[in-house]
Amino acid sequence: MSLKLIARSDTEQVTLEEAKKHLRLSPDFVDHDDKIKLIISAARAQGEAHTHRVWNKAQFELRCHGFPSRDGVLELPLPPLCSVESVKYIDNKGVETVLPVESYQVDVDSMVGSIYPAFEQTWPEVRAERFAVRVAFTAGYENFPPALQQWMLVRIADYYANPESVIVDTQSINKVDISDVIDGLLDPFIIPVVA
Known part of the structure; x- marks a missing residue:
């Protein structure tokens, strides 16, 4: 069995404008637009890989x-x-x-x-x-579930603020990984893979 991708929609489930609003960036601030677009695509790809689903048509x-x-x-x-x-x-x-x-x-x-x-x-x-x-x-999704959209927004903000995907607690100098908390939003959408 083989699966071949023929074409993919280039419209992301979270728009640049939605991401910038969530990041509290002015719509007029365009210096990081290319970086944010890459982060949006990376977040979607990670979510698709984690859930074994296609998010964009x-x-x-x-x-x-x-x-x-x-x-x-x-x-x-x-x-x-x-x-x-x-x-x-x-x-x-x-x-x-x-x-x-x-x-x-x-x-x-x-x-x-x-x-x-x-x-x-x-x-x-x-x-x-x-x-x-x-x-x-x-x-792909006709109507993107709100939980997945929220996951993408949180993941985008995390990638944007912390390219290493880790929050550092400066009081005790401990690293706190928030991935498990964020990824909990994906749990209801995961398709089990049988080896």
Whole structure:
């Protein structure tokens, strides 16, 4: 199985203006805009990696050696799933074929999205070769959860004020790592990964 990123939205879930407001910076202060944009992207990437989700809309192609045989469900990684654009496969004659939309169902409501054969349908036979099945899909949030937005704002402020991600208590000269507290906001969104 292989996953290929086709395209990603360049619109971040937290805007430069929102980040500057949270940082209490004047909109007219533009000296650090490029730095803040990088911090926004870094925070989003860290959140995505931690939760095993896609936060900004992105288009992917999942490549498999064949359709699943057990219960017929093909889970699509990196939720939340928005849509499935196409399901293609190489048939036994070596011809790439687009699977008709009415022959499969798309589950966008479960924690991990999936596709499965429609009622009284089965997956077609595919040629025995690498990546004989290709599923094009879009994932990412339509409505970004407020808890994730708050996590991003706190993480952005932390990165901006403390590039080392550590707060130093000058009274006792102890380092206090606030990552666990901040990352607790992500806990309800984490998708468990099975090795």
